[in-house]
Each structure stands twice: as C-alpha cells, then as structure tokens.
Amino acid sequence: MNQLGVSRATLREALKTLEESRLIEGRPNVGWFVHAIDESNVAKARELARQDGSPAERSAANEPPTGPLRIPVAPEKPLHIPNLHTDRLGTFEFISWWEREKVQNAHVLVVGAGALGNDVIKNLALMGVGYIYIVDFDTIEAANLSRSVLFRESDNSRSKAEVAAARARALNPQVHVQYLNGDVMTQLGLGVIRRMDVVIGCLDNREARLAINRFCYWMNKPWVDGAIQELLGLVRVFVPGQGACYECTLTEAAIRDLSLRYSCPLLARQNILLGKVPTTPTIASIIGGIQSQEALKLINGMPVEPGKVIHYNGMVNEMHTTAYVPRADCESHWTYGVITEIPARAEHTTLEDLLRIARADLGAEAVIELDQELITSLFCPVCQTLEQVIKPLNTVSFEAGHCPTCGTLRETKLTHLITGEENFLHRTLANVGVPSLHILRAHNGQEYRFYELTGDLAEALHFHDFQPTEQPKPARGRIHLKDDPHANSAGTGPVSGRIKLHE
Ligand SMILES: [Zn+2]
Ligand SMILES: [Zn+2]
Numbered sequence: 001m002n003q004l005g006v007s008r009a010t011l012r013e014a015l016k017t018l019e020e021s022r023l024i025e026g027r028p029n030v031g032w033f034v035h036a037i038d039e040s041n042v043a044k045a046r047e048l049a050r051q052d053g054s055p056a057e058r059s060a061a062n063e064p065p066t067g068p069l070r071i072p073v074a075p076e077k078p079l080h081i082p083n084l085h086t087d088r089l090g091t092f093e094f095i096s097w098w099e100r101e102k103v104q105n106a107h108v109l110v111v112g113a114g115a116l117g118n119d120v121i122k123n124l125a126l127m128g129v130g131y132i133y134i135v136d137f138d139t140i141e142a143a144n145l146s147r148s149v150l151f152r153e154s155d156n157s158r159s160k161a162e163v164a165a166a167r168a169r170a171l172n173p174q175v176h177v178q179y180l181n182g183d184v185m186t187q188l189g190l191g192v193i194r195r196m197d198v199v200i201g202c203l204d205n206r207e208a209r210l211a212i213n214r215f216c217y218w219m220n221k222p223w224v225d226g227a228i229q230e231l232l233g234l235v236r237v238f239v240p241g242q243g244a245c246y247e248c249t250l251t252e253a254a255i256r257d258l259s260l261r262y263s264c265p266l267l268a269r270q271n272i273l274l275g276k277v278p279t280t281p282t283i284a285s286i287i288g289g290i291q292s293q294e295a296l297k298l299i300n301g302m303p304v305e306p307g308k309v310i311h312y313n314g315m316v317n318e319m320h321t322t323a324y325v326p327r328a329d330c331e332s333h334w335t336y337g338v339i340t341e342i343p344a345r346a347e348h349t350t351l352e353d354l355l356r357i358a359r360a361d362l363g364a365e366a367v368i369e370l371d372q373e374l375i376t377s378l379f380c381p382v383c384q385t386l387e388q389v390i391k392p393l394n395t396v397s398f399e400a401g402h403c404p405t406c407g408t409l410r411e412t413k414l415t416h417l418i419t420g421e422e423n424f425l426h427r428t429l430a431n432v433g434v435p436s437l438h439i440l441r442a443h444n445g446q447e448y449r450f451y452e453l454t455g456d457l458a459e460a461l462h463f464h465d466f467q468p469t470e471q472p473k474p475a476r477g478r479i480h481l482k483d484d485p486h487a488n489s490a491g492t493g494p495v496s497g498r499i500k501l502h503e
Contacts, residue, residue, distance in 0.1 A: 020252060021048060047325055088172070089128045097300055104174075106299040107131040107195055111184045111212055112202035113160040114138070115147035115279050116226050119288025120200050120295075122149055125168040125175050127296060131463050132168055133196070134179040135188055136161040147281045162465075169466045176463035185211040186372050186394040189346075189437030190219060191452050192461055194339070198295045199223040202288070204277045206250070206258060213238065213246035213332050218439075220335045222298050222306070226291040228279045231314030233287035236307075237294050240335055243307020244324035247332040283314055339439055341454035346436045349453065351418050352425040358442035358449060365444040368418040372433045378410040390424045392433025429453070436460040 006014075015032060018024045021044040025033045037045055082090030092098045106129050110121055113136040124132050140148075140155045140163060150167035151160075165179035180188060185208055193199060193215050201212050201223055209225060216223040222239040225246060238245050250258075290310060297304050308323045342357060351368065358366040373393045379386050380403035389396075393414065403410050418425075424432075434440065436456035442449050 016251075017048070021045070023048075088174070092128070097302055099300055102299055102301070103128055103296070104130040106197050107133070108295060108299075109133045109135070109193060109196045109199045110202060111135050111199065111208070112204070113150075113164040114144070114202060114204065115281065115284035116202035116228060116288045116291070117160075118148040118150045118164065119284050120202055120226075120292050121164050121168050122171065123289065123292035124295070125171040127292070128172060128174060129296075129299070130174075131176045132165070132178075133192065133461075133463070134161045134165050134168075134177065135182065135184045136164070136179075137181065137183045137187075147279060147284055149281075166466050176467070178461070178463045178465050183394060184208060186392065186433060187435050189435040189453065189456065189460055190215060190439040191437035191454070191457065193219045193221060194439065194452070195461060196221055198298045200291055200295055201225045202291070203227075206254065209246055210250075210258070210332075216240065217245060217332050217334065218336045222304075224291045224294045224298075226287045228283045228287050229277050230279070231283055233283050233312045233314070235287055235290045235294065235310045235312075237298070237304045239304070239306035240333075244326040245307070245330060245332045248307075248327045248330050249309070249324045283312075286312060286314070336439065336441075336450045337448065339450045339452050341452045343455045344451075344453050345455040346430040346434050346438060346453050347428060348455075349429050350426055351422070351429065351432065354429065354440060354442075354451065355418065355420055355425065357451060361449050362442060362444040362447060366442050366449075367420070367444075369441045369443065370416040370418065370432065370434065371438075371441075373414040373416050374432055375412050376415055377413040379413065380406065380408055380410045382406045382408045390427065390432065394433065 015024065015026065019026055022041045023035055023037075023045055025035060027033065035041060080093055082093040084090040087093075089100065089103075092103075093100070108124055108129050108131065110117055110124070110132060113121065113134055117134070117136065121132065121134060136159070138160050139157050140151050140160055142153075142156065144160075145151055145153060150164050155163045159179075159181040161179040161181050165177040168175060168177050182188070196219075199212060199216050199221055201209060203209050203212070203225075204227075212223060212225075216238065217240045220240050222237060225236045225238065227234050236246070236249075247255075290312075294304055305321065307326060308321050310319065310321050312319050340361075344353065344357075354368060355366065358368060375389055375391050375393055375396055377386055377388050378401065383403055383405050385403070385405070387410075393412075396412075401410055401412065402408065429438070429440075430436070434453075437453055437460035439450050439452045442451065
C-alpha cells in the first residue's frame with residue numbers, strides 16, 4: 001500500500017475485481033493466490049489490462065486520450081451582438097458553441113430535488129434551459145436547509161419538487177417548470193421521458209438509478225448520473241448504444257444484492273424510502289455543477305464521454321476518468337420500437353380496453369406486460385390465511401404487509417402479466433398503478449407493440465406550474481382585493497398573489 005500510494009479500500013476493490021475475473025483466488029485467513037492465465041481468463045485479463053496503463057498504451061489500444069479535447073465551433077452560429085441591459089442570457093452569446101435556440105427549447109427532467117438536485121435545478125434555471133420537469137416524493141425538513149440553495153426555513157414539510165420548481169421560476173421567470181410530487185419509479189409516465197432531451201439523476205439509491213437507466217434506454221434518451229458522499233463524488237453520462245450503461249457498472253454482487261432485496265418487495269421499498277447519505281453543500285455544488293455542464297453539452301450537441309465515470313476526491317483534490325466495460329448480456333440494453341399514440345387515458349381505459357387494442361394488432365395471443373408489480377394476494381404462513389387484493393406494489397406499505405391477526409410479515413404474490421384470464425380486467429389502468437401518459441408494452445411471443453396513453457398529454461405534460469394564469473375572468477365587474485386562498489398552497493394556482501388585470 002505504501003509503495004503504490006493507495007488506500008486499503010482501493011486495494012480491496014482491485015483484489016475483488018481480479019477475483020471476479022478469475023485471475024486470482026482469495027482464501028480466507030491464508031492469502032491471495034494467482035491463477036495461471038489460460039483460455040478461461042485470458043480475455044478478461046486483456047480487458048482489465050486495457051482499462052489502465054500509460055497514455056501511450058491507451059492510444060495503442062485505440063482509446064481516445066482523456067485529456068482536453070478541442071471544442072468544435074458551431075459553424076452555423078450567426079454573429080449576434082446581444083443587449084446586455086435587457087437580455088439575461090446575453091453573455092452566453094459570446095460562447096462559441098452555445099446556441100440560444102437549443103437551450104431555450106431544451107426539455108430536461110431532473111429526478112431528485114435533494115442536495116444535488118437543488119444545485120442542478122439552480123444551474124438549469126440560470127442557464128435559461130427552457131423546460132424543466134422536477135420529480136421528488138420527499139418533503140423538506142430542517143436538515144435539508146444546510147445543503148439546498150432553493151429551500152427556506154418556512155418551507156418545512158412542503159414538497160421538495162414543488163418548492164424547487166417555484167424557486168427555479170423565481171430565479172428565472174423565462175423558464176417553464178413542472179413538478180411531480182411522486183416516485184419516479186412508479187408514478188412518472190414514460191411519455192414524459194419520451195419528450196425530454198436529457199434526464200439528470202440526482203438520486204441516492206441504486207434502485208431508482210436502475211429504473212431511470214432502463215426508462216432512458218427504452219426511450220433512447222441520454223442521462224447524467226451524479227452521486228456524492230462526504231467529500232467524494234462522481235458523474236457519469238450514459239447514452240443508449242454508446243458504451244456501458246448504469247446497469248453494466250454494477251458488480252455481480254450488487255445485482256445479487258438488489259435481487260435479494262426484491263425477494264421481500266415490501267421491505268425493499270421501505271429501505272429505499274429511508275436512504276440517507278451524509279453530504280456537504282460544497283460537494284453537491286461541484287458534482288451538481290459538472291452534471292449541469294454535461295447536460296448543457298448534450299443540449300448543444302457537444303461531444304460527451306458516455307459510459308465513462310468522472311471521479312472527484314475532495315480530500316486530496318484529485319479527479320480522474322475511467323471507462324466502464326459494457327456487458328453484452330446487460331438487461332438494460334433495449335429500446336422501444338415504433339410507439340403507437342392512442343387517445344386513451346389511464347383514468348378511463350380498462351385493462352380489457354387495452355387488451356382489445358393489442359389483440360387487434362397482435363392477435364388473440366397478445367398479453368400486456370405491466371412495468372409495476374401488482375400484489376394479487378397476501379398469505380400469512382402462521383395463521384394460514386389468504387387475503388385477496390389487487391393493488392400496485394407501491395400502494396401497500398411495509399406495515400400493511402403484516403398479518404392483522406398475528407403480526408407476521410405475510411408472503412406477497414405478485415404479477416405483472418395481463419393475459420386476459422384475470423378477474424379484474426374491468427379495472428382502469430390508473431387503478432392498477434399505470435401512471436398517466438405511460439407507454440405500455442404488449443406482445444404475442446414474437447412481436448412487441450408499444451402504446452402511449454396520449455390522451456393524457458395535455459394534463460400530464462404542460463410546463464406551466466407557477467405561471468401567471470392567462471386572464472382571470474372578473475365576475476360581475478367587481479374584484480375583491482383579497483388573497484386567493486389557494487395562491488400559496490399548491491402548484492395549480494399562481495404562486496404570487498398579484499395578478500395584473502387588463503380590464
Ligand atoms: Zn448495460
Ligand atoms: Zn397471521
């Protein structure tokens with residue numbers, strides 16, 4: 001360790017990687033033993049050797065160098081002298097590659113409005129990114145105030161997504177915002193991601209990252225992941241079809257750990273909701289800053305390095321980039337084909353309706369694959385009692401999973417396949433946990449079809465939260481000058497009580 005100047009943890013990681021690649025073998029309390037290189041591990045050895053080494057070796061292996069690359073100048077950018085007195089984005093005009101139209105029309109989804117999310121949202125608003133959609137299920141508490149530039153003491157117990165959206169618009173009234181106070185894994189329709197240019201993950205757990213990764217691959221969208229802990233942080237850009245994805249970066253052990261947790265799905269959900277990571281506002285600014293910058297590059301069509309990780313260590317101020325190896329058998333690597341837009345809505349369309357549509361296209365064999373598991377029954381092994389329920393997994397709490405008689409955690413029976421045999425086909429899609437503007441999958445064993453609930457579009461994706469409403473309709477010509485009671489409560493009304501009257 002002294003010779004190489006590495007920490008115990010780094011060494012342990014390296015040994016683990018070598019062991020997973022069957023290059024060495026660890027025997028507890030004895031030591032490490034090197035395997036001979038043979039057919040079974042030579043490919044892996046080469047792959048690992050390529051990941052490191054001197055710059056000369058790297059370029060020999062046809063890897064682009066990781067140093068600064070020359071930034072291509074957009075040749076079509078017209079010469080424009082901005083008015084710095086009236087144009088808040090004026091100085092950006094002087095940046096050779098910055099394109100106003102692209103930035104002002106950009107749609108960016110920010111998942112998570114915690115420490116990282118606050119910094120990212122602040123940056124996006126300042127940079128004039130036109131359309132910002134914010135998702136978070138959490139509420140603000142005092143401990144968030146030390147790391148969240150958009151929150152105030154008076155915001156205690158309000159929705160993080162809502163407050164962040166309101167403050168983004170206050171920072172820059174030229175941007176359009178929308179928020180969802182909910183869980184990105186189960187409550188955001190894929191049609192929202194389909195209409196985004198970039199997704200930025202400001203998350204603190206693997207489960208949500210894995211979900212975002214799959215959604216972005218399905219919709220063929222780039223996403224920027226960020227992670228922080230104490231003074232360490234990392235940023236990664238993932239672009240479908242270009243290098244490794246998030247799931248490729250997970251070790252066998254991590255994937256095993258995820259599936260272990262899923263063997264008790266109710267407990268898994270509970271743990272995700274409790275996740276807390278110690279962070280500082282400084283590391284959040286650094287990592288959130290890089291994330292926003294990578295998003296801006298993607299928006300402007302600048303080169304990024306997908307499938308690589310930027311590590312930052314604030315303890316020793318070191319920054320380095322490493323490439324991940326894409327896994328050929330990775331579960332995340334597939335994208336939806338042609339998406340059929342149907343004028344249906346999650347609230348009004350039943351499973352039967354959707355099955356009928358799918359069977360018209362795919363024949364009588366067609367089945368629907370739901371993205372979220374449905375609990376069909378809860379069984380108590382002690383009392384031998386079976387309770388029949390039809391509920392999306394996310395609506396059943398860990399507590400409710402316990403037997404009301406003896407308190408034992410009951411076994412859950414789950415399904416996500418709708419075959420037409422079910423006795424609950426009359427239920428609406430919303431009722432079985434399908435979010436509005438979602439895109440559903442159906443197949444007949446040979447072919448997939450994808451159906452978007454486009455009837456939800458106007459309500460599910462509008463980007464006018466906290467925007468002054470059009471024209472208030474004055475009743476009987478007299479206006480009572482009193483605060484609107486709804487003005488401060490939720491996202492539907494205007495946030496500032498003052499509305500300019502035009503009559
Ligand atoms: Zn992958
Ligand atoms: Zn019981």
